[in-house]
Amino acid sequence: MQELIQAAQAALTSKEAAFIIGYALTPDGKKTRPFIARTPDEAAKLVFNHTCAHNLAVYLTRIAKPKEGKMGIVAKGCDTRAIVALIQENKITRDQVYIIGVNCSGVTADVTLPFGADNLPSKCIMCQVQVPPVSDVLVGTAAPYDKPKDAVTERMQLLEAMNEHERFAFWASEFEKCIKCYACRQTCPMCYCEQCIVDKTVPRWIESSASLRGNFSWNMIRAFHLAGRCIGCGECERACPMDIPLMLLNRKMGMVAMQQFNYRHGVNPEEPTLVGSYNMQDNNEFFK
Amino acid sequence: MQAMKQFITTDEKLRQLVHALSKNAWNIISAGKEGTNFIYINDGKDLVINADSKPTKLSAKEFFFPKTEPLFFYKKNHDGVDLLDPKDVLRKTVLFGVKPCDAAAVPVMGKVFNWDYKDEFFNRRVEQTVIIGMACSYSDVYCFCTSTGLSPESSKGSDVFLKPAQNSSYIAEAVTPKGEAFVVEFSSFFDAANENDVKLLLNSPKGPEKKFDANQVKQWLDGHFEDPLWNEVGETCLGCAQCAFTCPTCHCFDIVDESCGYNCGRRVKNWDGCQFGLFTKHASGHNPRGHQPERYRQRISHKFKYYQDKFGEILCTGCGRCTRGCPVGIDIAEIAQEINKRNSVLV
Amino acid sequence: MENIYKPELVEILDVIDETPDIITFKLKFKDPEYHKEFNFLAGQFAEYSVFGEGECTFCIASSPTRPDFLECSFKAAGKVTNAMRRLQTGDTMGLRGPYGNYFPVEEMKGKSVVFIAGGIGLAPVRCVIWNVLDLRDQFKDVTIVYGARSVADLVYKRELEEWKQMPSVKTVVTVDPGGETPDWNGEIGFVPSIVEKVAPNAENTVAVICGPPIMIKYTMPVLEKLGFKEENVITTLENRMKCGVGKCGRCNVGNVYVCKDGPVFTYKQLKELPEEY
Ligand SMILES: Cc1cc2nc3c(=O)[nH]c(=O)nc-3n(C[C@H](O)[C@H](O)[C@H](O)COP(=O)(O)OP(=O)(O)OC[C@H]3O[C@@H](n4cnc5c(N)ncnc54)[C@H](O)[C@@H]3O)c2cc1C
Ligand code: SF4
Ligand code: SF4
Ligand code: SF4
Ligand code: SF4
Ligand code: SF4
Ligand code: FES
Numbered sequence: 001m002q003e004l005i006q007a008a009q010a011a012l013t014s015k016e017a018a019f020i021i022g023y024a025l026t027p028d029g030k031k032t033r034p035f036i037a038r039t040p041d042e043a044a045k046l047v048f049n050h051t052c053a054h055n056l057a058v059y060l061t062r063i064a065k066p067k068e069g070k071m072g073i074v075a076k077g078c079d080t081r082a083i084v085a086l087i088q089e090n091k092i093t094r095d096q097v098y099i100i101g102v103n104c105s106g107v108t109a110d111v112t113l114p115f116g117a118d119n120l121p122s123k124c125i126m127c128q129v130q131v132p133p134v135s136d137v138l139v140g141t142a143a144p145y146d147k148p149k150d151a152v153t154e155r156m157q158l159l160e161a162m163n164e165h166e167r168f169a170f171w172a173s174e175f176e177k178c179i180k181c182y183a184c185r186q187t188c189p190m191c192y193c194e195q196c197i198v199d200k201t202v203p204r205w206i207e208s209s210a211s212l213r214g215n216f217s218w219n220m221i222r223a224f225h226l227a228g229r230c231i232g233c234g235e236c237e238r239a240c241p242m243d244i245p246l247m248l249l250n251r252k253m254g255m256v257a258m259q260q261f262n263y264r265h266g267v268n269p270e271e272p273t274l275v276g277s278y279n280m281q282d283n284n285e286f287f288k
Numbered sequence: 289m290q291a292m293k294q295f296i297t298t299d300e301k302l303r304q305l306v307h308a309l310s311k312n313a314w315n316i317i318s319a320g321k322e323g324t325n326f327i328y329i330n331d332g333k334d335l336v337i338n339a340d341s342k343p344t345k346l347s348a349k350e351f352f353f354p355k356t357e358p359l360f361f362y363k364k365n366h367d368g369v370d371l372l373d374p375k376d377v378l379r380k381t382v383l384f385g386v387k388p389c390d391a392a393a394v395p396v397m398g399k400v401f402n403w404d405y406k407d408e409f410f411n412r413r414v415e416q417t418v419i420i421g422m423a424c425s426y427s428d429v430y431c432f433c434t435s436t437g438l439s440p441e442s443s444k445g446s447d448v449f450l451k452p453a454q455n456s457s458y459i460a461e462a463v464t465p466k467g468e469a470f471v472v473e474f475s476s477f478f479d480a481a482n483e484n485d486v487k488l489l490l491n492s493p494k495g496p497e498k499k500f501d502a503n504q505v506k507q508w509l510d511g512h513f514e515d516p517l518w519n520e521v522g523e524t525c526l527g528c529a530q531c532a533f534t535c536p537t538c539h540c541f542d543i544v545d546e547s548c549g550y551n552c553g554r555r556v557k558n559w560d561g562c563q564f565g566l567f568t569k570h571a572s573g574h575n576p577r578g579h580q581p582e583r584y585r586q587r588i589s590h591k592f593k594y595y596q597d598k599f600g601e602i603l604c605t606g607c608g609r610c611t612r613g614c615p616v617g618i619d620i621a622e623i624a625q626e627i628n629k630r631n632s633v634l635v
Numbered sequence: 636m637e638n639i640y641k642p643e644l645v646e647i648l649d650v651i652d653e654t655p656d657i658i659t660f661k662l663k664f665k666d667p668e669y670h671k672e673f674n675f676l677a678g679q680f681a682e683y684s685v686f687g688e689g690e691c692t693f694c695i696a697s698s699p700t701r702p703d704f705l706e707c708s709f710k711a712a713g714k715v716t717n718a719m720r721r722l723q724t725g726d727t728m729g730l731r732g733p734y735g736n737y738f739p740v741e742e743m744k745g746k747s748v749v750f751i752a753g754g755i756g757l758a759p760v761r762c763v764i765w766n767v768l769d770l771r772d773q774f775k776d777v778t779i780v781y782g783a784r785s786v787a788d789l790v791y792k793r794e795l796e797e798w799k800q801m802p803s804v805k806t807v808v809t810v811d812p813g814g815e816t817p818d819w820n821g822e823i824g825f826v827p828s829i830v831e832k833v834a835p836n837a838e839n840t841v842a843v844i845c846g847p848p849i850m851i852k853y854t855m856p857v858l859e860k861l862g863f864k865e866e867n868v869i870t871t872l873e874n875r876m877k878c879g880v881g882k883c884g885r886c887n888v889g890n891v892y893v894c895k896d897g898p899v900f901t902y903k904q905l906k907e908l909p910e911e912y
Binding site for chain 3: 403
């Protein structure tokens with residue numbers, strides 16, 4: 001990936017970027033993981049391949065902002081949506097980030113298995129941004145790949161066909177499994193609150209126990225806090241050790257935002273956020 | 289040392305055993321299909337005994353140290369408060385098909401729950417449970433039991449240990465007195481094994497290759513509380529508790545009150561983890577481990593040094609779960625390997 | 636089943652407002668037998684609970700030489716401490732303990748003692764002070780240096796006066812510059828410089844020091860200059876705790892569990908630990 005390395009080295013050498021958040025190979029050479037390059041030498045380790053599933057935008061709000069220079073980041077098309085969303089939410093400004101957009105040919109769902117139609121995360125199956133829409137420099141090539149039917153969409157249809165009792169029972173059985181590890185929150189680029197509502201103790205809004213009651217409040221409140229904000233990267237579901245289908249919730253919220261308000265988050269950095277704006281033409285039907 | 293008492297049983301007999309246990313009101317837990325999770329069963333046909341299966345998502349620790357457990361209940365009345373111990377009566381429990389990396393974790397955790405003060409919440413569950421361990425022939429890139437002093441055939445922590453033999457039979461070793469009593473109580477499902485039976489044993493599983501030397505890791509940790517390595521490995525950690533909660537040996541917990549109204553409620557013990565930023569934060573705002581690399585250093589140091597200093601055990605059985613599930617691919621075995629490398633450079 | 640997490644019930648006998656945000660509770664076990672058998676040593680701590688809110692850790696601020704009641708002084712900092720602030724005389728709380736190690740009062744006998752405290756750091760020191768004063772003839776010189784941000788922030792004001800009146804104790808109370816009131820007759824200045832001024836003799840002397848990290852940081856070099864050896868300077872740590880009994884894994888500093896192996900450490904011991912407190 002010479003092109004990527006050159007772009008990163010150029011940004012570091014010119015001091016345009018203070019560091020580059022990217023991917024590097026693990027020592028076994030078989031997979032990648034997040035890596036922060038601070039020098040041109042370190043940037044030589046950067047790679048991009050089918051195992052680069054992580055949405056690195058999560059680090060933009062976790063890492064200390066540099067005193068000089070921008071935060072450089074390697075971003076797939078889907079990841080740039082998170083960056084744009086963070087700009088829309090005033091967490092970062094466009095000129096604080098230096099985006100090395102990578103043209104993407106899909107990533108794996110399970111990094112230990114070969115890339116292919118049967119090893120694709122839902123985000124790649126549904127992907128419409130193989131070429132990042134926003135970037136400061138664009139590298140790589142986007143090759144077409146076979147996309148199977150999206151299992152999440154199918155499951156969603158099943159869920160929508162259920163009545164409310166069935167649906168409640170479905171979610172109860174899923175949330176029962178939650179262990180409150182907060183991996184969903186920690187991997188989510190849009191979960192950046194300095195103090196998350198689950199950690200507030202005076203008063204305590206959400207029981208910290210991983211009991212059904214505490215789990216319901218946690219998972220539902222997180223879904224609500226991401227309504228119209230989730231950019232669909234699927235990191236939460238990928239991180240969840242208990243395989244809870246969190247994307248079903250997030251996808252639904254996104255669909256409602258689209259149907260009711262014709263809004264999609266993380267597309268236009270200039271556009272006001274859905275929750276942060278009011279429009280007289282907004283659909284008010286749900287106030288009953 | 290007295291030779292371990294050996295018995296022979298079969299797949300069919302174990303399924304019948306489930307039936308007998310169920311009739312006697314035992315709690316029966318088996319590793320789930322495809323190793324997804326442990327499940328409660330009542331019917332022999334649901335028993336999963338599969339040496340090849342992938343480790344379950346959650347380890348078996350939840351049966352000894354549940355993710356949330358009531359410590360007592362309180363009721364306020366006009367002249368004070370009444371405190372009531374949890375009244376739940378634990379049923380006798382049997383855990384089938386526990387892998388060596390899960391079973392070994394039980395006595396390892398037992399050390400911290402029993403030095404000086406005794407945590408009877410943990411102990412009573414251990415006492416009520418018969419752990420039927422099983423040799424493991426699964427191994428993936430994440431497994432490293434052989435680097436933590438265990439092997440796919442370690443019976444540490446098991447009460448009864450099964451090794452697969454020909455014709456869907458198993459050689460069962462009664463490892464502890466509790467295990468022996470269990471086999472005796474259900475002797476119709478276990479026959480004494482003779483020399484010929486033992487010859488039926490399948491070849492020992494090879495297990496994962498040894499990835500690092502845990503003693504050398506400890507040696508390095510003894511002198512490297514401050515080291516650039518911590519920033520390198522901890523900088524990208526996102527600070528969740530996936531690694532701690534899925535780990536069979538992590539035992540940290542929080543204690544919180546939950547009310548069910550103004551006058552009553554309970555105090556519970558909930559899983560907690562040292563990678564959370566709030567874990568050590570003082571009420572004053574001061575945080576002894578204020579940054580992720582410091583928290584990650586705690587994780588590695590606790591596993592390979594502190595616990596050994598204090599309790600003589602490595603706080604890791606090499607199950608690989610923390611790495612298998614880490615959203616950013618942080619690999620504990622690889623870090624130990626890296627430490628080994630740095631150690632040999634120094635020596 | 637023995638339940639190490641279940642507290643005993645205590646009744647609040649008295650509520651004393653020390654400063655705008657520090658309160659002292661006087662407590663007695665509801666079960667008189669239990670109260671009689673409850674033994675502790677200066678420096679130990681306990682887990683106090685408000686049912687429905689949770690537990691938190693405070694040192695036992697009263698002296699074992701005064702067994703009629705227990706005292707704790709706390710600062711409203713978070714969930715439980717704010718709930719405690721709303722409690723009144725006659726209310727019921729929970730208490731488990733005593734936990735942890737203690738100040739080596741036995742070994743201090745026959746020696747001089749210097750107490751240095753800042754802010755609410757006087758709470759754990761106060762129990763040793765009374766312990767020593769109640770056995771006054773078994774110790775040589777006793778010096779107390781206590782400082783707070785302002786006059787309003789001084790805790791145990793009545794006792795400070797009492798100590799000042801005692802001819803057998805040298806008591807110096809100071810407030811940070813700017814924290815004095817027009818009628819303030821004590822010292823003005825930060826604790827480290829006052830210690831330097833008081834210049835206690837290090838010969839055969841033990842120093843007990845507790846306060847904000849910044850105060851300790853600047854007082855240590857002063858003590859060193861005065862000739863105090865690290866093994867004769869004793870302090871107490873406040874790592875965050877939950878269980879208090881070496882189980883929950885929260886309080887460790889390296890391979891030391893502060894709740895079991897501490898909270899009392901000599902400076903020599905602290906220097907050997909990783910800096911994680
Ligand atoms: C051995 C030992 C002895 C001690 N002795 C004393 C003593 O004598 N006196 C004393 O006063 N203290 C003492 N402490 C400290 C005391 O334990 C803590 O102050 C107390 O536990 C705080 O409990 P809490 O439930 O009120 O705070 P918590 O609610 O548990 O608050 C803890 C954390 O939450 C944060 N937090 C709390 N509330 C809020 C909020 N509203 N918004 C944002 N963040 C919040 C805090 O910053 C802190 O990180 C001692 C500690 C130890 C370990
Ligand atoms: S909620 Fe999940 S899918 Fe949505 S932005 Fe966060 S991590 Fe991505
Ligand atoms: S990642 Fe899954 S198990 Fe963990 S808190 Fe989120 S929903 Fe629960
Ligand atoms: S699972 Fe990974 S990201 Fe989460 S705390 Fe553990 S090491 Fe860090
Ligand atoms: S530290 Fe990781 S590999 Fe070791 S026992 Fe825990 S989860 Fe398994
Ligand atoms: S590694 Fe962390 S979470 Fe696990 S037992 Fe140690 S301190 Fe606790
Ligand atoms: S407070 Fe729980 S281990 Fe020390």
